[in-house]
Amino acid sequence: MPKTRPDAGSGAPIASPAGAPERSRGAALGRARRRRRPDMLRIGGRIGLWPFVAIAAAVFTGLLVLWTLATANAWVKPIFLPSPEAVWDRLVELARGGELADDVRVSVYRIAVGFALATVMAIPVGLLIGAYRFWEAAIEPLVDFIRYMPVVAFVPLTILWAGTEDTQKFLIIWIGTFFQQVLLIMDNAKRVPLDFVDIGRTLGMKDRAILMRIILPASAPGIWDSMRISVGWAWTWLVLAELVAATSGLGYRITTAQRFFQTDTIVGYILVLGVLGLVTDQLMKAFGRRMFRYAEERR
Amino acid sequence: MNDVPKLVVRELRKEFDTRKERVEALDDATLELAVNEFVSLVGTSGCGKSTLLSIVAGLQEPTSGAVLVDGHPVDGPGRDRGVVLQSYTLFPWLTARENIEFALRGQSTSAAERRSVADEQLALVGLERFADAHPNQLSGGMKQRVAIARALSYRPEILLMDEPFGALDALTRQLMQELLTKVWERHRLTVLFVTHDVEEAIYVSDRVLVMTNRPGRIKQEVLVDLPRPRSYDMLASPRFGELYGEVLESIREESVSGERERGMAA
Numbered sequence: 001m002p003k004t005r006p007d008a009g010s011g012a013p014i015a016s017p018a019g020a021p022e023r024s025r026g027a028a029l030g031r032a033r034r035r036r037r038p039d040m041l042r043i044g045g046r047i048g049l050w051p052f053v054a055i056a057a058a059v060f061t062g063l064l065v066l067w068t069l070a071t072a073n074a075w076v077k078p079i080f081l082p083s084p085e086a087v088w089d090r091l092v093e094l095a096r097g098g099e100l101a102d103d104v105r106v107s108v109y110r111i112a113v114g115f116a117l118a119t120v121m122a123i124p125v126g127l128l129i130g131a132y133r134f135w136e137a138a139i140e141p142l143v144d145f146i147r148y149m150p151v152v153a154f155v156p157l158t159i160l161w162a163g164t165e166d167t168q169k170f171l172i173i174w175i176g177t178f179f180q181q182v183l184l185i186m187d188n189a190k191r192v193p194l195d196f197v198d199i200g201r202t203l204g205m206k207d208r209a210i211l212m213r214i215i216l217p218a219s220a221p222g223i224w225d226s227m228r229i230s231v232g233w234a235w236t237w238l239v240l241a242e243l244v245a246a247t248s249g250l251g252y253r254i255t256t257a258q259r260f261f262q263t264d265t266i267v268g269y270i271l272v273l274g275v276l277g278l279v280t281d282q283l284m285k286a287f288g289r290r291m292f293r294y295a296e297e298r299r
Numbered sequence: 300m301n302d303v304p305k306l307v308v309r310e311l312r313k314e315f316d317t318r319k320e321r322v323e324a325l326d327d328a329t330l331e332l333a334v335n336e337f338v339s340l341v342g343t344s345g346c347g348k349s350t351l352l353s354i355v356a357g358l359q360e361p362t363s364g365a366v367l368v369d370g371h372p373v374d375g376p377g378r379d380r381g382v383v384l385q386s387y388t389l390f391p392w393l394t395a396r397e398n399i400e401f402a403l404r405g406q407s408t409s410a411a412e413r414r415s416v417a418d419e420q421l422a423l424v425g426l427e428r429f430a431d432a433h434p435n436q437l438s439g440g441m442k443q444r445v446a447i448a449r450a451l452s453y454r455p456e457i458l459l460m461d462e463p464f465g466a467l468d469a470l471t472r473q474l475m476q477e478l479l480t481k482v483w484e485r486h487r488l489t490v491l492f493v494t495h496d497v498e499e500a501i502y503v504s505d506r507v508l509v510m511t512n513r514p515g516r517i518k519q520e521v522l523v524d525l526p527r528p529r530s531y532d533m534l535a536s537p538r539f540g541e542l543y544g545e546v547l548e549s550i551r552e553e554s555v556s557g558e559r560e561r562g563m564a565a
Contacts, residue, residue, distance in 0.1 A: 195386045198358050201375075202382040203453075204405050213401075217392045294391050294433040 082264040087271070090264040099253065104272070107238060107249045110166060114173025115234045119227055122181035126223075129182070130189025131215055140186065147179040151237055155244050164245040169238060176237035177230045184230065188222030189215055221292040228284040235277055303370050305489040306332040306355070306457055311364035312514075313350055324350045325361070326514035332457075335487040339500035339507045341546060343554050347515030348493045352461050355491060356382050368457065378405065381450030385462040387442045389434040395421060395445045396430040402449045420448035423482060440471040444478065451482075457489045464499065473531070476502050480529050497546045501539065502529060509549040512557045519549045 039045035064084060070076055071083035078086065094100040129136040129143075154175050162168040192215050200210040242251025250269050257265035289296075313325040324347040332338050340348045353359045355366050357376035366373050368380070376382075389398050399417035400410075408416070421427045424444035434442055443463055450458060463479075464472040480503050483490060494500050500507045501523055509519040523542060525533055533539050 193386065193388070195384050195388045196390065198356075198376075198384070199382065199388045201358060202356055202377075202380065203402050204376070204378045214390070218390065220392070292392075294435055296435060 086264045087268045091268040103250045103253050110169040111234055111238055114170040115231055118174045118178040122178050122185055126182045126185025127189045130186040131211055143179050143182050151176040159245055169241050172237050172241040173234045177234045181230050184226035185223055188219035192218040221295040224288045231280055232277060304331040305334045307367040309365045312362045314362045323514035326516055328516050330508055330517050332489050335489055337490045337505045339492045339494055339504040341494060341500045342510030346510045346513055348510055349461050352459050352493045356380055356459050378453055379455055380457045380459055381455035383446050383450050383460045383463045385465040389442050389445055391434050394431050394433055399449045399452045402452050416452055420452045424448045439467050440475055460492045462494055484528050497543060501542050507546055512553045521546050
């Protein structure tokens with residue numbers, strides 16, 4: 001194809017005998033290429049790391065701008081929604097005074113213990129009921145039954161049982177996540193191909209060895225994902241418990257702020273909770289990718 | 300050759316209940332494999348050939364009948380019978396080498412020994428360069444080669460294969476048949492090979508057994524008198540054509556009668 005790039009670029013007519021058909025074909029190709037959407041807007045398309053980060057950041061920035069406009073133009077009263085500057089100033093103040101760090105430390109500690117307890121117990125139970133029909137019959141309906149009970153309703157009960165100290169927070173986190181995790185992990189264990197189990201049998205492995213050395217590693221990537229999802233719920237239940245009865249923690253600070261109409265503190269802490277959740281999720285995703293590289297589908 | 304057959308399947312019957320009805324998968328299936336014999340089992344889909352293999356592997360229990368290895372009845376799976384299935388059964392969290400080492404763990408061997416056996420087995424199937432690759436980095440054919448290497452690694456005396464190349468494309472399948480035949484011709488062992496591909500069955504086997512429709516029985520035996528070592532140009536030989544025609548006709552009768560029965564039932 002005799003191409004005259006500079007001409008085509010400047011839009012000047014191509015002076016060649018085959019010019020006319022060449023040009024029209026070229027134009028059609030160009031139009032087709034222009035009409036084709038960017039890869040990231042097509043199903044199954046891909047996106048680079050930087051475009052991804054840029055788009056995500058743009059959405060956050062857009063919301064921030066909207067928030068600034070809403071408060072600067074007094075569309076809403078500051079008592080209902082304080083301005084971003086007010087929230088920022090309040091957070092800086094709380095950070096300087098050390099309250100923010102203390103609150104985060106206390107809440108993260110409660111999450112870590114409560115969530116670890118729930119997970120450590122949910123993994124064996126979930127694997128067991130995913131692998132053995134007997135244990136499924138014995139435990140799964142019960143877990144399903146408890147799972148639908150409102151966690152909120154357990155708050156007064158757990159205060160009666162365990163007071164308002166850390167133990168009660170662990171208990172609420174445990175109630176809110178354990179039963180959900182058991183079912184998620186059971187599903188992971190059930191999805192292990194039966195042929196894997198059969199191969200274990202033909203290798204002379206006993207059921208216990210099959211459970212530990214085939215079903216557990218085969219469901220590990222799924223279990224990690226289940227943990228990632230359920231840690232978000234753990235945050236919800238923790239803050240709830242701290243709102244109702246606590247003497248420290250992020251939720252406690254929110255309740256006291258409410259008493260004094262400090263909406264800037266409330267909004268600031270809600271944002272801090274959002275950031276903590278986002279960071280946890282991204283960290284777990286990154287760890288998961290690293291640990292379970294073998295589970296990635298290659299195209 | 301030994302007088303006692305390596306593997307005997309005697310009057311095997313298998314029924315199982317589905318939600319709707321009782322299905323008779325096998326009825327009086329009987330066969331014998333001599334020591335180091337390579338036998339294929341062919342039949343229409345759903346004729347019970349995979350069920351039969353699964354019972355021989357000890358993964359399913361027969362309703363009645365017996366499976367004997369070296370004259371002794373078997374009860375459950377065991378390391379005397381290696382198994383390769385159609386689905387990809389390499390463990391995705393282990394590398395090719397680790398998958399083979401996994402199979403060797405039951406034996407009282409040192410880690411160094413297991414590693415050297417694993418490497419030896421990988422070389423046997425031509426994959427020594429992929430020892431450290433995980434299954435998601437291997438093609439379908441490579442995965443099945445590792446699966447064969449794994450099944451052979453602990454030196455079972457019988458190898459049971461259930462359509463091991465069924466999920467592969469035609470060209471890869473052909474290469475795998477050649478590889479399997481070469482491996483078998485060098486390291487003899489008794490093989491029971493289930494397939495629905497007639498050409499494949501004849502190419503790899505000493506004997507082809509054709510099964511009836513469900514409930515499955517052995518209907519016909521075709522002795523494959525092609526010389527060993529086998530090579531792909533034999534496919535064009537007149538004898539291959541005759542054997543192919545014979546087996547195909549036998550299966551075709553079953554498909555036609557199966558269709559007719561289904562038609563009448565409808």
